[in-house]
Amino acid sequence: MNIVDWNALDAATRNALLERPAQTQNVERAQAVARIIAQVGQEGDAALKRLTAQLDGCELDALAVPGEAFDAAEALLDATLKKAIADARTRIETFHRAAAPQPVRVETAPGVLCERVLRPVTRVGLYVPAGTAPLPSTALMLGVPAQLAGCREVVLCTPPRADGSVDPAVLYAARLCGIERVFRLGGAQAVAAMALGTESVPRCDKLFGPGNGWVTEAKQQVSAAPGGPAIDMPAGPSEVLVIADAKADPRFVAADLLSQAEHGPDSQVLLLTDAREQADAVVAEVERQVAQLPRADTARKALSASRVIRVESLAQAAKVSNAYAPEHLILNVSDPRALLTQIDSAGSIFLGAWSPESVGDYCSGTNHVLPTYGHARAWSGVSVASFQKQITVQELSGDGLRGIGACALTLAEAEGLEAHAQAVRLRLAELEATA
């Protein structure tokens, strides 16, 4: 890990430094994903089975996980893990319920009632990654808000293991969220199946979930197609940016950086510090800790695109962080609340020494499906609102229309839209005649 001084760099080098490794457009991958989507569209289940054999090394008779596999998964898991999944689920539900949008009902003028009602997206498709490692926590992060929103049909896809089975913890977490329609599908083919529908997999209105470059590319392609499903956001390879001052414990900082580096070779981790010794200490500590990780090779690949940047002040660190817009931001500084006021863009923020990013991944209660690639500049993480439509409603009494009708007439006439004006004028005349 090289250490660089932000203030010694020219503008072009600074920009290059804040680019994601996976951001450069991968034309070959985009074309391969387009071919996968086309195959699924043309051949349905037959293409899904062939692609699963090719890409996941798994021959499948049926794509759906059989009902008895859920019971078997529950029996197989040890009690401590089941309790951890259930406890995490409870906290995720507590936060998401509290943060859920509320209906609105307000009179904007006498006799003019405006409302917002909430309706679930009817049929949603969830993707739970399992390439590098199965992520049952992601099943909770998607399943809980889908359940709270009241989505009527929820299907979940996750890559199968070579023997055709699915990680039992994923099945257990899915069932805790009321999901029993699980398909043994991964990558772009899973996304294509949920977007287009096949003999087995229902076509979904909106797709959710993180994944590797194949999954993210596929989500973007299917949502861009005419009539394609909506997607939650581009939630690609994990990222963390840590801002640490001289007081931060370099062991904690290094561990936090490595926690996201171990996700995949194209993950990216950054450290910004205003303390020269802190940068040196963290680099040394990362070297020490990475060697002890089972996923040392993966983490080392991610570290090759990592950044350690010295800044002149924490205020400058906040500006650099805002420009990068990280998925996760850790403020490991003496007064994190003060620094928080200077942060504009991040998926999720962790304050102080005792808030490792890992707790957000699993069990503090916030959602871990978050925008990457800098999309945190404009997107938010998954929430109950992501699974809902917010529909506005208005109801006017005769007096209400009398009160605001002239305003509508003036604006319609100014826009030259006579039929708009007429729809108001006719009613005003009728009210006049019957008064």
Ligand SMILES: NC(=O)c1ccc[n+]([C@@H]2O[C@H](COP(=O)([O-])OP(=O)(O)OC[C@H]3O[C@@H](n4cnc5c(N)ncnc54)[C@H](O)[C@@H]3O)[C@@H](O)[C@H]2O)c1
């Ligand atoms: N942003 C977020 O909120 C968030 C949350 C959790 C995980 N993540 C990220 O999700 C990703 C999970 O990736 P993963 O690989 O572990 O699992 P994954 O399930 O996303 O991908 C595995 C699938 O990729 C497909 N695939 C692999 N190589 C392929 C190839 N050469 N051609 C076509 N398809 C291929 C296979 O079908 C396989 O089933 C990681 O990058 C992790 O950082 C992000």
Ligand SMILES: N[C@H](CO)Cc1c[nH]c[nH+]1
């Ligand atoms: N850090 C990931 C989101 O970028 C989520 C996750 C799941 N399990 C562990 N981590």
Ligand SMILES: [Zn+2]
């Ligand atoms: Zn993680």
